Amino acid sequence: xxxxxxxxxxxxxxxxxxxxxxxxxxxxxxxxxxxxxxxxxxxxxxxxxxxxxxxxxxxxxxxxxxxxxxxxxxxxxxxxxxxxxxxxxxxxxxxxxxxxxxxxxxxxxxxxxxxxxxxxxxxxxxxxxxxxxxxxxxxxxxxxxxxxxxxxxxxxxxxxxxxxxxxxxxxxxxxxxxxxxxxxxxxxxxxxxxxxxxxxxxxxxxxxxxxxxxxxxxxxxxxxxxxxxxxxxxxxxxxxxxxxxxxxxxxxxxxxxxxxxxxxxxxxxxxxxxxxxxxxxxxxxxxxxxxxxxxxxxxxxxxxxxxxxxxxxxxxxxxxxxxxxxxxxxxxxxxxxxxxxxxxxxxxxxxxxxxxxxxxxxxxxxxxxxxxxxxxxxxxxxxxxxxxxxxxxxxxxxxxxxxxxxxxxxxxxxxxxxxxxxxxxxxxxxxxxxxxxxxxxxxxxxxxxxxxxxxxxxxxxxxxxxxxxxxxxxxxxxxxxxxxxxxx
Ligand SMILES: Nc1ncnc2c1ncn2[C@@H]1O[C@H](COP(=O)(O)OP(=O)(O)OP(=O)(O)O)[C@@H](O)[C@H]1O
Ligand SMILES: [Mg+2]
Numbered sequence: 160x161x162x163x164x165x166x167x168x169x170x171x172x173x174x175x176x177x178x179x180x181x182x183x184x185x186x187x188x189x190x191x192x193x194x195x196x197x198x199x200x201x202x203x204x205x206x207x208x209x210x211x212x213x214x215x216x217x218x219x220x221x222x223x224x225x226x227x228x229x230x231x232x233x234x235x236x237x238x239x240x241x242x243x244x245x246x247x248x249x250x251x252x253x254x255x256x257x258x259x260x261x262x263x264x265x266x267x268x269x270x271x272x273x274x275x276x277x278x279x280x281x282x283x284x285x286x287x288x289x290x291x292x293x294x295x296x297x298x299x300x301x302x303x304x305x306x307x308x309x310x311x312x313x314x315x316x317x318x319x320x321x322x323x324x325x326x327x328x329x330x331x332x333x334x335x336x337x338x339x340x341x342x343x344x345x346x347x348x349x350x351x352x353x354x355x356x357x358x359x360x361x362x363x364x365x366x367x368x369x370x371x372x373x374x375x376x377x378x379x380x381x382x383x384x385x386x387x388x389x390x391x392x393x394x395x396x397x398x399x400x401x402x403x404x405x406x407x408x409x410x411x412x413x414x415x416x417x418x419x420x421x422x423x424x425x426x427x428x429x430x431x432x433x434x435x436x437x438x439x440x441x442x443x444x445x446x447x448x449x450x451x452x453x454x455x456x457x458x459x460x461x462x463x464x465x466x467x468x469x470x471x472x473x474x475x476x477x478x479x480x481x482x483x484x485x486x487x488x489x490x491x492x493x494x495x496x497x498x499x500x501x502x503x504x505x506x507x508x509x510x511x512x513x514x515x516x517x518x519x520x521x522x523x524x525x526x527x528x529x530x531x532x533x534x535x536x537x538x539x540x541x542x543x544x545x546x547x548x549x550x551x552x553x554x555x556x557x558x559x560x561x562x563x564x565x566x567x568x569x570x571x572x573x574x575x576x577x578x579x580x581x582x583x584x585x586x587x588x589x590x591x592x593x594x595x596x597x598x599x600x601x602x603x604x605x606x607x608x609x610x611x612x613x614x615x616x617x618x619x620x621x622x623x624x625x626x627x628x629x630x631x632x633x634x635x636x637x638x639x640x641x642x643x644x645x646x647x
Contacts, residue, residue: 171344175337183329187322194318198311205290205306206271212304213294220296228302229255241307243276243289249299258303261291266303269295273308288312347376351383363391396460399579400453407580407592408449415442445592452594455513456579459601464507470628471508473557474499477550480515488523493544495519500551502559505628506606511559514602514610515548517595518561518621522546525586526563526618552627556608560622567619573612599623 166172220228228246236244236257245256247266259279265272270293275286291305350368357365366387367380422435458464481497488495504511526546547562568576572583577600582593599621600610608625 166338166341166345169341169345172337172341175333175340179329179333179337182333183326186325186329190318190322190325194315197314197318201311201314202290206292209290209292209304209306213292213302216302216304217294217296220300220302225298225300228296228300232256232302241309243278243291243303243305243307245301245303247301247303256303261303265291266293266301269293269301274305276305344376351380358387363387363394393461400457403580404453408446411442411446411449415439415446418442445590449592449594452592452598453579455510456594456598456601459507459510459598459605462605464510464605467507467509468505469508470503470505473502473504473511473550473559473625476508476512476515477548477559480512480519481548484516484519484523488546491523491527493523493527493546496545496547498547498549498551502550502552502557503628504557504606504625506625507602510602510605511623511625514599514623515559515561517599518623519546519548521595521621522561522563522565522619524589524591526565528564528617529566555627555629557625557627558622559625560620562615562618562620564615564618567614567617568612576612577610596621 216228216231219231223230232244232246232255235242236255243256243258245258245261245266246254248254251266257279259277259281261276262274265274271290272293273288273290276289276291277286288308289305290308291303294302294304296302347368347370354365354367366384369380369384370377418435418438422432425431477499478497481495485495523546528544545564548560549562550557550559552558566585568583575581576583577596579597580593581597582591596610596612603610603623603625606625608623611622611624613620613622
């Protein structure tokens with residue numbers, strides 16, 4: 160398609176044409192109305208003055224007879240101006256006035272008519288037009304009084320010319336403006352198309368150009384850019400996941416395979432085989448757990464889990480997790496405390512429970528005071544052997560946190576720790592796949608919130624900060640109920 164063809168096909172250009180047509184119609188009707196009304200006014204003016212003159216002249220005729228009439232008419236005919244007079248005898252002979260010739264039949268019929276005429280003193284010039292009135296006088300004499308219509312014609316001419324010019328200007332400006340606007344729009348659309356093609360060709364980092372005017376195209380470009388950003392992030396995530404899976408799952412799978420091979424090669428007794436099989440099952444369970452965690456993260460990150468959201472109280476989730484992990488914590492020699500206040504949420508209950516469970520598991524696993532924190536011989540204080548699960552509402556946020564008194568995570572490692580498959584050096588001796596915090600973080604993001612890792616007085620405080628559900632019937636954050644007593 161040629162550039163011009165593209166131009167006239169744009170919505171901007173077509174819209175301009177429509178507006179142009181509407182404007183031209185409007186201008187034409189305005190001018191038409193003006194012209195018609197002026198013409199009516201001039202005609203009205205002529206008829207009133209002519210009528211007045213007729214009654215004046217017939218009065219003179221009635222009182223002073225034909226001589227008076229002829230005298231008056233001759234007098235008036237001499238005055239300069241657009242006035243026309245003619246008096247004819249019953250045989251049709253002109254006896255007074257300034258009209259030289261008329262269209263045939265005008266004098267024969269009484270009343271108003273428009274006619275072409277020539278003045279008596281200008282035989283050769285072209286005929287003019289006039290509005291005349293013929294009156295039948297007594298004795299079959301006829302009197303014509305009229306006005307030249309030149310003024311009306313000139314005025315009409317001016318209006319017609321104005322209409323032509325304004326139409327021309329409107330058309331030129333309209334088409335010029337249309338081309339200008341359409342070209343600008345087209346340039347921007349072409350730039351967008353170019354970027355889109357680059358992105359389709361595989362360069363996901365491409366972004367649509369955003370102007371400074373903040374118009375609808377800019378807003379569209381901004382939104383599309385936000386979408387591209389999200390797509391890029393998802394693609395990167397996907398790539399990262401596949402890389403991670405390839406790297407991190409290869410090791411346990413290889414180990415599994417080697418163990419099986421080793422067991423076969425040894426050709427031991429049934430007990431050996433049994434032990435090898437049991438280890439294989441254990442290892443496989445670990446792998447399945449890792450896969451499940453990965454799937455859950457993927458579900459949270461893709462936003463798929465959004466379909467499964469309902470209203471609930473985070474305090475209930477916290478007490479559920481507290482109940483579930485209490486025996487485990489006790490076996491480990493720590494006390495799990497619970498502190499909740501109403502914390503209304505709208506979200507995926509299953510995912511939030513899993514995220515909190517991951518934080519609690521971490522606190523139990525890594526949150527024990529280290530030897531450095533508790534020098535030999537010192538008595539381990541009761542507080543340091545406690546893990547606190549809290550859920551409450553703070554302003555328009557719901558905070559679900561787990562506080563422990565272990566070594567914590569150093570400032571530099573915090574960002575790193577939430578990445579997939581990342582396990583800090585200090586905890587490599589403990590079982591785990593490095594996905595717990597990733598899932599917690601993905602779940603927080605899914606709900607429009609975040610996972611924060613902060614220093615507790617000693618240890619770590621991991622907090623899920625999620626926007627609270629706002630509904631008319633929401634309870635205002637109430638009294639904190641401390642469940643410590645229940646635990647003790
Ligand atoms: N409460 C904590 N105190 C100290 N370090 C922690 C704590 N929680 C997490 N970490 C560190 O962050 C790392 C990442 O934690 P994450 O929960 O993601 O993985 P994991 O616990 O190692 O494995 P998984 O949770 O998948 O079984 C841990 O390996 C640990 O080094
Ligand atoms: Mg963990």
